[in-house]
Amino acid sequence: MSKYDPRAIEKKWQKIWEESGAYKTKADSSKPKYYVLDMFPYPSGAGLHVGHPKGYIASDIYARKRRMEGYAVLHPMGWDAFGLPAENYAIKTGTPPQKTTDESIATFKKQISNLALSYDWEYELATHAPGYYKWTQWLFLKFFERGLVYKKKALVNWDPVDQTVLANEQVLADGTAERSGAKVEKRDLEQWFFKITDYADELIEGLDKVDWPESTKINQRNWIGKSEGAEIEFTIANSDKKIKIFTTRPDTLFGATYMVLAPEHPLLADLSAHAENKADIEKYIQDATKKSDIERNAEEKEKTGVEIKGVKAINPASKEEIPIYVADYVLGGYGTGAIMAVPAHDERDFEFAKKFNLSVKEIELEDPKKITEQVGGKMVTTYRLHDWLISRQRYWGAPIPVVYDPEGKPHAVPEEHLPWLLPTDVEYLPKGTSPLGTSKELLARTEKLFGKGWKPEIDTMDTFVCSSWYYLRFADPHNQEAFASKANLERWLPVDLYVGGAEHTVLHLMYARFFTKALRDMGYLAFDEPFLKLRHQGLILAEDGRKMSKRWNNVINPDDMVERFGADALRLYEMFMGPFEQQIAWNTNGVVGTYRFLERVWDMREKLAENPLMEKLDILLQQTIDKVSSDIEAFKFNTAVSALMILSNHFSELEQVPKSAYVTFLKLLHPFAPHITHELAEQLTLKREEWEVWPVADASKLTTATAKINIYVDGIFRVIAEVDSRTPKEEVIAVAKNAAQRWLAGREIVEHKTVYVPGKVVSFVLYSPSTSILPQP
């Protein structure tokens, strides 16, 4: 009797699968399609830890089940390859990002291959490949043609030491730059935007159609932040200037006793020119705009502000003159950047009014619509969502395919020049402008194609642009004529199951939905939502309960686990350790548990027999089929594995295991542990069609012939009686009465309160003078 040897088995089968093309995507249009997608990873130099593959294992189990059910399954993997870590590494060492990225991809791919994830590697893609970003740029041009891309000035984080723009992620909570330690400032720069706000309403409504975690839907709705209210103009005394405010409470207009403008408000320069305290105002504005958003939030919520002295606004309802303030508790980026302050009805306004000794006016509420009309305002809808800023003053991204004529007017690079290649002759070290500005080749290329005095755009695109359409490219990743052919898009899209981290509840998932809707409106797609079913995996923490990190020296490498216990035991453990979406600490002893389970499954082949199924075993078998099937669908992998263990434990108790039951068990185990099940199927000389087929439970056998009746007396569970399932009600109650005699003796049953739940419960309620459950007769 040979011992279970995962190393030998797994190596053998991985080789067979690779050579036979076992997981090639079948174009077979006679089969229904199913598209299972993982959020593609950023290939970092550190490699994988055991937490990374958790989602991949789950989606793989799902994909394997679908194949066994007769679907044509698309299950691809790729690389979100552009991004900051590779660039920062280049800055530090001078190694080109192309090189480090390709090395990281090779490492990731090798680690993933050890786990028998059934990807079709012919569908592999990477966003940094010119063959891919050509189409990212092409899509940019389509969005540009349609007016969904525009350029405008925006405030960005500026590092005065490194002389560069920083991403928000590179600014620490105290407002200093992560790299240089300099105090980050805000600068007004020309930036490219995607007009995602055009789709704000549809992005909210579409959420009702998809099977996503409720919390993710709520997060997206909150992020979009739709809010109904009114825009009302306040005139300025002795001036023809007006200030427009947004409010959700026009009914409180009479109570507006002062106004507040955000420090970024465009009218401020004008107003302060007439103010008595011009210098104070300018100083306040300067201090406030210098602070990063993060810093503005990190500060205690103590209100600050300055009055614009000598300038008054007129409340359009009460006609009273009211003071105007600048204060940073009003945000420039929301509504109109100005508010009417109603301290009687708003906590923040009240706090401010208290600090600056402003009057608080109690008022009667008006009808919102009527008062808005009366003062010449209008009802409007405002969103917290802003247009998507996609310019990055960075090297390692897809170049924005735009050139400027000698007058500085932007022009789209014509399609025939795509891919608009990322130059390689650049200085990575930030010098105050985007690294692409240091490329002689890019400038020469631009002048050669467009003429003397033309200049290239030197910003690159946010990497989220690249990942907003990769799920479309997977339908047809090698197409040179289009981002994907119509036929392939129709065949595979939308994604039926999408698995990935909960950290992407807002950005990536919303950008991708925006792309889908915009491309639908351009006629390229025929569906509204890209991801029909979405699930998030929970983090795997280290054994010490902290996040796995080199810093804590607590990282568990999946390669080591595969070496010790095999990929099958690792896969099983990651699914068994707890609810899929929950964050759980790693425990290597748990892998020992699933390894032992597989050992027992292995040893069982020695006691197979062509016996018929006993009724008890048959029922358990059918129940296991039913449970494992529905649990996989519901992403309750932990209880699915548990059900498999229960069946296997039952096999262990038997002298001989009926072969047919064992084969069914192998089918159910197969998506979880593909190597051992293939090996055992081969040893049993099973043909593909005999076992690589998902079993269906025989519903008629799911219920037992005898029912266990729980008997309650006075609300307390007492005893179980077994009866034939078909026994009529009166007879069951009679049996129950008999079984519970001990607790019923000498007491009177309230007959009409005897509860009978078929097949489950008989509950006797007693007359009881002491507790008076019911009124005495």
Add this chain to the structure above:
RNA sequence: GCCGGAGUGGCGGAAUGGCAGACGCGCACGACUCAAAAUCGUGUCUCGCAAGGGGUGAGGGUUCGAGUCCCUCCUCCGGCACCA
């Protein structure tokens, strides 16, 4: 502050309103062994010799029956955070 989610053995966790603690880990004892490991077996919420009682963060409620539903509160985790 607001919006989600969750509190169950020594640990991870299980439980369509119907036997709380499935399954796994750990631990204890036993078998095998010169011995250990591995493996197998038995036990493992708590009080009690037992019959029986108590027990799912706290308190109340609904119900024949509550871990599960409702109310109040506490704690933890995640997200948003002066959004007018």
